[in-house]
Structures are given as C-alpha cells and as structure tokens.
Amino acid sequence: MNIYDFTVKTNRGVEKNLGDYKGKVLLIVNTASKCGFTPQFKELQDLYMTYNDKGLEILGFPCNQFAGQEPGTNEEVQNFCRLNYGVTFQIFEKGDVRGETAQPLFKYLTAQKKFEGFDENHPIAKPLMEALQKNFPEYLEGDGIKWNFTKFLIDREGNVVARFEPTTNPSDIAKDIEALL
Amino acid sequence: MVKVYTVAGCPWCEKVKKYLASKDVEFEEHDIERSKEDAEACRKLTGIEGAVPVTTIDNENYVLDFDKEQLDKLLCL
Numbered sequence: 001m002n003i004y005d006f007t008v009k010t011n012r013g014v015e016k017n018l019g020d021y022k023g024k025v026l027l028i029v030n031t032a033s034k035c036g037f038t039p040q041f042k043e044l045q046d047l048y049m050t051y052n053d054k055g056l057e058i059l060g061f062p063c064n065q066f067a068g069q070e071p072g073t074n075e076e077v078q079n080f081c082r083l084n085y086g087v088t089f090q091i092f093e094k095g096d097v098r099g100e101t102a103q104p105l106f107k108y109l110t111a112q113k114k115f116e117g118f119d120e121n122h123p124i125a126k127p128l129m130e131a132l133q134k135n136f137p138e139y140l141e142g143d144g145i146k147w148n149f150t151k152f153l154i155d156r157e158g159n160v161v162a163r164f165e166p167t168t169n170p171s172d173i174a175k176d177i178e179a180l181l
Numbered sequence: 182m183v184k185v186y187t188v189a190g191c192p193w194c195e196k197v198k199k200y201l202a203s204k205d206v207e208f209e210e211h212d213i214e215r216s217k218e219d220a221e222a223c224r225k226l227t228g229i230e231g232a233v234p235v236t237t238i239d240n241e242n243y244v245l246d247f248d249k250e251q252l253d254k255l256l257c258l
Contacts, residue, residue, distance in 0.1 A: 064190075080246045081191040083214070083231030 003158045006105045009093040011062075016092070018105075024057045025180045026154035027173070028109065030097040030145055031060040040149045041085040043170035047177065048089045054181045055156070058089035061106070063097045066148050098144040106145060109152045113163035114143045122167035155180045183208040183256065186223040186235040193247040194234040200249065201236075204258050208236075 003026075004019040027047070032038045048058045097106040118125045128147060132140050139146055151164040153176055161180070164173055183201065185208050187194035201208050213220040213233060224230050226243050236252060237243040244251040252258065 080193050080232055080234060081188060082229070083188060083233075086230050 001108065003105075003108070003154055003160065006108070008061075008103070008105060011091045011093055013093065016090075021057055021059075022158065023156050024055050025051075025156055025177060026152075027056065027058045027170075027177065028105075028152045028154065029058065029060050030063045030106070030148060030150055031091070032062070032066070032148040038085065038148070040166075040170055041087055044089065045085075045087045047170050047174060048087070050174070051177055051181060052089075056177055056181065060087065060089060060091045061097060061103070062091065062094045063145075063148070064094060065096055065098060097150075098139070102144070109160060109163075110143045110145060112160040113152060115146065115165070116163075118146075118165050119167040122169075125167045128166065153177065153180070183236065183238050184211055184240075185209070186211050186213050186219060186226075186233050186237075188212060188214045188231075188233050191233055196247040197234040197236055197252070200247070200252065201256075204256075206256060206258070 004017075004022055006018045008016055008018065010016055027044075029044060031041065044058055044060070048056065095103045097103060098110075102110075118128065120126075132146065147166045149166040149170075151168070151170070151173065152160055153162040153164070153173065155161050162176060183206055185194070185197055185201070187198070187210055189212060198208070198210065211219040211223070213223050213231065220231070222240070223233070223235050226237060226240065227235055227245050229245070232245055234247060235243050235245050236255065238256060242255055244255050
C-alpha cells in the first residue's frame with residue numbers, strides 16, 4: 001500500500017488518482033469548514049505560491065468533524081463565509097478524516113505517522129486541549145486526526161515523512177518542504 | 182426584488198435570511214454552490230470569489246456579511 005494507490009474526488013466531483021502526483025512533494029491537510037477564522041489557509045496559500053513551481057502540491061480535504069468548535073479564535077470576528085477561502089491549491093470533496101468513517105487516505109496517513117503531541121508553545125495549544133477535553137475527550141486517544149489543519153508531508157517517492165499538528169503553522173514547515181524539493 | 186447569495190451550512194447566511202424575514206422583506210435566495218451563473222454574478226458584484234452572504238437590491242449596491250446597520254441602510258429599513 002502506497003500513497004499513490006488512493007483515489008479521491010475533487011470538490012467538483014472529479015475522481016483523482018494520487019498517482020497523478022508522482023514525483024511531486026505533497027502537503028496533505030484536513031482543512032476547516034468554510035466559516036470562521038482560519039489563518040492557516042492564508043499561510044498554506046503562501047507556501048503554495050512560493051514552492052508550487054519547484055514541485056510542491058498542496059491537497060486540502062475539508063472536513064466538518066470539528067465544525068462549530070473552533071477554539072480560541074477571538075482575534076478577529078468574521079461574519080461571512082468564504083468558499084475555500086480563495087485558495088488556488090486543490091481542494092477535494094468534503095469527508096470525514098477520523099474514526100470509523102474516516103476516508104481511507106486519512107486512515108493510511110495516521111497509521112504511517114503517529115500523534116506525538118501538540119507544540120505547547122503555540123497560542124492555540126491550550127485552548128485546543130481544553131476544547132478537546134471538554135467536548136471530544138475521545139479524540140485525544142490514539143493517533144487519529146485531532147483537529148483541523150493536521151498536515152502530512154510526502155516526499156517525491158511517496159513516503160509519508162512528517163506529520164505536523166494544528167499547533168505548527170504552515171510557515172514553519174517551509175524548511176521541511178525545501179529539504180525535499 | 183432583494184437577492185441574497187448564500188451557500189448551505191453558512192450560519193451568517195441564515196442570520197441574514199432570518200433578519201430580512203423579521204422585517205417582512207421579500208427576497209430570493211441564490212445558492213452559489215448550486216448555480217455557476219449565481220456564483221459568477223456574486224463574484225462580479227463583490228470582486229471576491231465565493232464570499233457570502235451577499236445581499237443586493239439592484240445588482241449594484243450590496244452588503245457582504247451579516248451587518249444589520251448596513252442592511253438597514255441598503256434596504257431603507
């Protein structure tokens with residue numbers, strides 16, 4: 001079993017075989033719902049703009065499993081929803097990323113790279129832990145996806161080389177991406 | 182006729198619709214995920230791709246967001 005064996009659907013309903021991305025460096029991310037304050041979208045788009053012509057593709061998989069429970073995001077109030085936040089990297093069909101109903105791709109990714117804890121220095125670490133303990137204590141167990149914006153980095157040969165939790169900003173992954181390009 | 186551009190599952194769109202209904206404003210709802218024409222018309226109006234809710238009365242002046250004050254001004258409520 002290899003990352004290139006998976007077939008997924010784009011947000012336009014078109015089947016896409018991940019084998020089409022052979023030779024590229026991939027960043028696979030479960031993205032948030034379309035409403036709310038999600039600054040990581042902007043940073044992901046910045047990474048995409050910087051490294052796409054060098055061989056980086058970002059694949060976003062929207063998921064509603066964490067919807068309506070955004071922790072500690074009062075810095076900015078936004079009263080509208082934006083489809084895909086105007087990003088230009090590939091967004092796939094909405095689907096589950098954790099538990100029994102998780103898409104096979106995410107079952108594979110989380111089996112390849114285990115959960116190794118949050119970066120406690122990140123500003124969302126504390127509110128995120130509190131939100132999980134309060135609302136979804138079962139999410140803290142095991143290696144399943146804990147929250148929106150868990151990021152998996154895949155090298156040009158299809159190996160899952162790293163997993164970054166929501167507490168790692170996309171901009172902080174730039175050096176890891178560069179090392180693979 | 183007042184038009185409201187929306188998408189399903191957008192809480193702010195629901196708030197706009199409820200607010201307009203509470204003021205007895207008749208409106209047409211246009212889901213931009215269901216119609217390419219609506220998505221394009223909405224993008225033309227605001228210059229932003231896929232942002233909702235957008236309320237307009239003349240396809241020229243609009244309010245993006247759930248903003249009661251701006252809605253009142255737009256619709257002379």
